[in-house]
Amino acid sequence: MTEEEFDAFYTAAFPRLVGQLYAFTGDHGEAQDVVQEAFVRAWDRRTSFDAAQAPEAWIRTVATRLAVSRFRRARRWLELVRADTPREQVPGPGPEHVALVAALRELPPAQRLAVVLHHVCDLSVEQIAAETGAPAGTVKARLARGRAALARHLSPEEAETMTGTKEATHAP
Amino acid sequence: MPHDPTGPAAPGEGADRLTNALREVAEQGRRPAPGPGAAVRRRAVLRRRTRRAGLVSAGLVVAGAAVLTATTLLDGAKRPAPPAATATTTAPAPPPSPDGDTAVDDIRIDLSTLELRAGGRTFPVSAPGMNQPFRGDAVTRVTERLRHARFSVSPTGEIESHDWVLAFGRPEREPHYLYGAGTATDVPGRRPSTLSVIGLRTADARWLYEHTPVGTRITITGTGT
Structure with missing residues (x-):
């Protein structure tokens, strides 16, 4: 270059x-x-x-x-x-995403990275595996756990909205 | 239907919403470059130069330490040369051993048999035949090495020059001398002398001079008559 x-x-x-x-x-x-x-x-x-x-x-x-x-x-x-x-109060760019950024920071670095690379950088599991040096199966697991953890940190409504998961403890 | 969280991409709207939300976070987190790329390159070049200078300095320090160590080791192996040919030259350091023999660390002189033993060798000597300067057993040390010395040993006071001289004795008293008797034929033997001198054949005196450092113990036994 x-x-x-x-x-x-x-x-x-x-x-x-x-x-x-x-x-x-x-x-x-x-x-x-x-x-x-x-x-x-x-x-x-x-x-x-x-x-x-x-x-x-x-x-x-x-x-x-x-x-x-x-x-x-x-x-x-x-x-x-x-x-x-x-815990530090993360100065998010906007109030609607403060909770999301705070929830992200609660994730372990490996899960957080997998979530960001997949959802922000639009990388596939294979690409994330190549970039992080982790096996593809590990990347999949990190993504799944990351999403689940985000769901636990966010409000039920936010979690359902953003992650597509529903808290199992919620009574119907 | 419960969502399967093990899939790489959460299916349906949820995943899209998470993606959209995270992308909005990233979009709002963007910041322009603080300066031109040239500034980044300059900083990288400076860092590389600093790192190389550090490596060179570290290498010089290591090299200097190695040279210092080698010099110290070499200096420790060297032996000083014999003193210059003056009457008052003193060579406190051990003399070199040109023939590879080890330095003499003990000299024994038997005035009864007129023999000197040192370094595994035995040399005939001549002792003073008058005044009997050596009375009984005496233990002393070499105090000076003189390549050449002039002193009077004759009862007539005549000054004589002698080579390969070793002075010995106690500091508070007049020194005694071992010296090369030159062409004198009275070694071994006894010769009239006003000084406490012990003569050796020239070659023997030279060998003894070259192998005897200052401080070597000298033991004198026997009688001078």
């Missing part, structure tokens, strides 16, 4: 990738930081980046790994500082 091609790719893909990483992290600043860092690493390691069949997937993979790493470090730090850490 030439310098001009890289610059054009960066300008076009950055906003889209930040949106995807925002869905993953629930934090605007975090999403921009990890995507920017991923682009820097892409140019720093051009050999590996150029060899990738899907440059955008390469960036997204690096960015999500950075986000997971930072999340783990932050969580460990918070656990050290305070025993009972109040």
Whole structure:
């Protein structure tokens, strides 16, 4: 990839990738930081980046790994500082999606990533498996569990609306 | 009909709604690039240069440590050269062993038999025949190595030059000397001397000089007559 091609790719893909990483992290600043860092690493390691069949997937993979790493470090730090850490209020883009973003953040990173890659990035199970390095069966399981977990966190109406699942405990 | 959550894509409206909701979240989370791609490339280039400079520095440190270690090891294996040919030159360091023999660490002089033993070798010596400077057993140490020295050993006061000289004795007293007697034919033997000197044949004196470091113990036994 030439310098001009890289610059054009960066300008076009950055906003889209930040949106995807925002869905993953629930934090605007975090999403921009990890995507920017991923682009820097892409140019720093051009050999590996150029060899990738899907440059955008390469960036997204690096960015999500950075986000997971930072999340783990932050969580460990918070656990050290305070025993009972109040959950952060995620500043969602709009009140109608605050609950969804908050519910997403409750998911384990692997499930959250599978859900975002499938529903936001429109990747198939096989593509998600290739991007994450997990077997296809594992990806399917993560998607299923992710959706089920979202259903538990959301209100019954929201859960039914968004995930298509209905709480079994609800009396008819 | 209950929904099958194990499918990769939840069928029907639910999946579409979740997808739409998540895509709206992602759409609202988009942000423009903070700057041009050139800035990203510059940052990557700077990072690479910093990393390479760090590797070079680390390599120099490692190389320097290796050189220092090798130098220290080599210095420890070296032996200092013999002192220059002056009457007052002192060589405190152990002398080199040109023939590969180990340094002498003990000298025993028997004035009764006129023999000197050192380094597994026995040399004939000449001892002073007057004044009997050595009385009884004496244990002392080599205090100085002189490649060449001038002193008077003759009762007439005549100054003589001698090579391969080892001075020994106690600091508070006049030193004694082992020296090469030159062409003197009285080794072994006794010769008149006003000093406490013990003469060896030149070759023997040279060997002893080259193999005896300062501090070597000297034990003198026997009588001088």
